[in-house]
Amino acid sequence: MxxxxxxxxxxxxxxxxxxxxxxxxxxxxxxxxxxxxxxxxxxxRAQTQEKHGFYFNLGPHALYRLGEGVQILQELGLEFKGHFPQLNGVLIKNNQPHPLPFQPVSLLTTKVINWPAKWQMMRLLAALPKIDPAPLTSLTVQDWFAEQGYSADTRMYLQAIIRLATYTDDIEHQSAGAAIAQVQRAAAGNVLYVDNGWQxxxxxxxxxxxxxxxxxxxxxxxxxxxxxxxxxxxxxxxxxxxxxxxxxxxxxxxxxxxxxxxxxxxxxxxxxxxAVPVKAAVLDVALKRLPRPETTFALGMDQPLYLSVHSAAAHLAPEGGALIHTAKYLNSADPDPELAERELAGLLDLTQPGWRAQVVEQRFLPDMTVINALIxxxxxxxxxxxxxxxxxxxxxxxxxxxxxxxxxxxxxxxxxxxxxxxxxxxxxxxxxxxxxxxxxxxxxxxxxxxx
Ligand SMILES: Cc1cc2nc3c(=O)[nH]c(=O)nc-3n(C[C@H](O)[C@H](O)[C@H](O)COP(=O)(O)OP(=O)(O)OC[C@H]3O[C@@H](n4cnc5c(N)ncnc54)[C@H](O)[C@@H]3O)c2cc1C
Structure with missing residues (x-):
């Protein structure tokens, strides 16, 4: 050369x-x-490893449909197939699963948050698309919660949503403007799981x-x-x-x-x-069969945990099999990887009982850098x-x-x-x-x- x-x-x-x-x-x-x-x-970090016909991204990976990534990939003429996740799932509080209250009706009927929080969330969801994140860039999420007068339940639920959209579990430092912009992006356009992984x-x-x-x-x-x-x-x-x-x-x-x-x-x-890295511990699991096909998603409300059956939406597993990504959003006060592995296995026990007997392959990555710098x-x-x-x-x-x-x-x-x-x-x-x-x-x- x-x-x-x-x-x-x-x-x-x-x-x-x-x-x-x-x-x-x-x-x-x-x-x-x-x-x-x-x-x-x-x-x-966008690599995918193929094992026994299962496509393992490095932890859960979803493309924001309205994000710059999709736009740029299209501009460059790339072809890939993406699918919306199936959010048939549960919100977990006190180790108990509750139907996911992402829609107005389920929000009103849920027992996972109290009535004042329901009203605050309804008002916020209605106002969300119109909030201008720009004036909130220099305000922390925590200060924004305080400014809005949100109750303890509202804060906890919102924190779970912000973790889901941003991977960041640090409301004391994270910019409210950045967090809100990302939640708006997720709410307006959803995300895509990519067939055969990000490779x-x-x-x-x-x-x-x-x-x-x-x-x-x-x-x-x-x-x-x-x-x-x-x-x-x-x-x-x-x-x-x-x-x-x-x-x-x-x-x-x-x-x-x-x-x-x-x-x-x-x-x-x-x-x-x-630069303070945003980190996660991830447990990626390939199963011969999904014990509970009706539960494809779980989000911790009082714990920073996530689970999604990515193969329920995208082609990531052989016929009949399931590829599940679980993650614990880490913050700097959370340096115990063994604890994270037990918590993630516990989340699988709760949502997919019997999963251990179905394992084809599993991989625990205790200290992944999701974003090189918190915002x-x-x-x-x-x-x-x-x-x-x-x-x-x-x-x-x-x-x-x-x-x-x-x-x-x-x-x-x-x-x-x-x-x-x-x-x-x-x-x-x-x-x-x-x-x-x-x-x-x-x-x-x-x-x-x-x-
Ligand atoms: C668990 C997890 C979940 C994630 N989920 C999502 C998600 O849902 N949605 C989303 O949009 N993003 C997600 N991400 C983030 C996404 O994967 C990254 O933002 C993206 O892949 C970063 O790409 P990059 O090229 O900027 O950096 P990297 O992928 O880190 O690439 C940098 C490259 O530089 C190479 N390199 C470094 N130093 C040198 C050197 N001296 N010489 C030569 N090469 C060098 C490295 O080997 C590496 O290959 C996730 C990340 C993780 C870890």
């Missing part, structure tokens, strides 16, 4: 959804792109990028970003100590990885220090998130689920990757000035155009 010494190469560090998305956009825009992924397999998205992006000319190398770890004397990117160093020249580099990895790669004082230092009110919510540009370092960009003012979870990875690709392309072709907000970019005739 030959590497051109000219400065028009864009190097992308990381072959997860963000890196692959940036590679696809830039290659389509005519840039010479090389992507390095340190792991043997592409996909990062389909990874492979689709890889094919799109390679078809447009990107070179993708896995098993290749980048160890440093090379900068010239004017703090402009000049290339990267690989683990074998060789260097590769580049006119622009996109780091599509965690804030800690970006900090390590830049290796000198920069704005990435405070970004990496401020804190103290940093001004989504608009306060860093990047993709790194002030002071020309030609270097970051992308990922901790970057940019748009979207949460993988939607942030997709959106920031597109934004970083746009900025790198503009930097290399000297188009100025640029807005840091996600531009509406239409890709036509292999070129970026502002729509």
């Amino acid at each position: 030959t590497y051109h010494q000219d400065q028009n190469n864009v190097i992308i560090v990381g072959g997860g959804l963000a890196g692959l998305t940036a590679a696809a956009f830039l290659a389509r825009a005519g840039q010479r792109v090389v992507l390095y992924e340190k792991a043997r397999d592409l996909g990062g 389909v998205l990874v492979e689709g992006l890889r094919r799109r990028a390679e078809a447009a000319g990107a070179i993708i190398e896995s098993g290749a770890r980048v160890t440093a970003i090379e900068l010239d004397s004017q703090q402009r990117v000049s290339g990267v160093r690989l683990a074998d100590s060789s260097t590769r020249p580049a006119g622009a580099v996109i780091i599509a990895a965690s804030p800690a990885a970006a900090h390590m790669l830049v290796g000198q004082p920069s704005l990435i230092d405070p970004w990496a220090k401020a 804190p009110a103290a940093q001004g919510g989504l608009p306060g998130r860093p990047g993709p540009e790194i002030p002071g370092l020309a030609g270097l960009y970051v992308a990922g689920d901790w970057v940019g003012p748009t979207g949460m979870l993988s939607d942030a990875s997709f959106a920031s990757a597109k934004q970083a690709a746009y900025l790198a392309q503009a930097y290399l072709t000297q188009q100025q000035p640029l807005s840091l907000e996600l531009p509406s970019i239409a890709v036509k005739s292999n070129r970026f155009e502002l729509a």
Whole structure:
């Protein structure tokens, strides 16, 4: 393989959804792109492992139908099949299952919350689509609850809904604006479980990028970003100590990885220090048969627990089998993985009694990073998130689920990757000035155009 010494190469560090998305956009825009992924397999946290005909995502994965991810995948021409989850299920309080009160009628008849909470929830559900999250970005969820005068039951129920939509169990710090925007997104458009798992998205992006000319190398770890004397990117160093020249580099990895790669004082230092990862413990279970086919979903109200039979909606299991994802939303005060495994197995005992006799395969992952950085009110919510540009370092960009003012979870990875690709392309072709907000970019005739 030959590497051109000219400065028009864009190097992308990381072959997860963000890196692959940036590679696809830039290659389509005519840039010479090389992507390095340190792991043997592409996909990062969007990988799916197939075992005995069951497709295991790394814990529960759902695409927000109205999110930037779906929009960008469509823009890139990817084909995948997604299905709405079947929320036939239960809300669990005091270890007792109650019918899920997600609809107005079930909300009025439920015994899981008291009457004042029912009225507060009815009012909130009616008002939800009209709430403007923008003024609430710097308010914590906890302070927003207090401001609204919500009762203990309302808070507990709302907290469960916010955990479900954002994976975040930290109302003391989480931005109310970001949380409400995500709940609105979920309520308005629902989510999609993807047939054969998220690897389909990874492979689709890889094919799109390679078809447009990107070179993708896995098993290749980048160890440093090379900068010239004017703090402009000049290339990267690989683990074998060789260097590769580049006119622009996109780091599509965690804030800690970006900090390590830049290796000198920069704005990435405070970004990496401020990033508090959002974590989950997950127990993924493949069963020969589902003991209770009528219960496909469970959400803890007084415990941060989740269960969903993803195969009830999407093709993720062989005929008759079931693929269940369970998760415990972790907060920093919750470091006991063994306890999480017992709690998740207990949730299965409660909702799918007899499941243990049906196990084909099960996998417990105690400490998964769901999002690289919580969205804190103290940093001004989504608009306060860093990047993709790194002030002071020309030609270097970051992308990922901790970057940019748009979207949460993988939607942030997709959106920031597109934004970083746009900025790198503009930097290399000297188009100025640029807005840091996600531009509406239409890709036509292999070129970026502002729509
Ligand atoms: C349990 C769980 C549940 C989730 N559920 C959802 C969900 O329901 N909906 C949703 O939208 N999102 C969900 N997510 C989040 C989603 O998976 C991530 O936001 C998304 O996959 C992140 O993609 P990324 O490319 O930004 O980062 P990553 O997937 O982390 O990719 C980064 C890549 O960079 C590579 N890398 C790092 N350093 C280097 C280096 N020095 N050299 C070369 N390569 C390097 C890594 O190996 C990795 O492959 C979930 C995540 C988890 C863990």
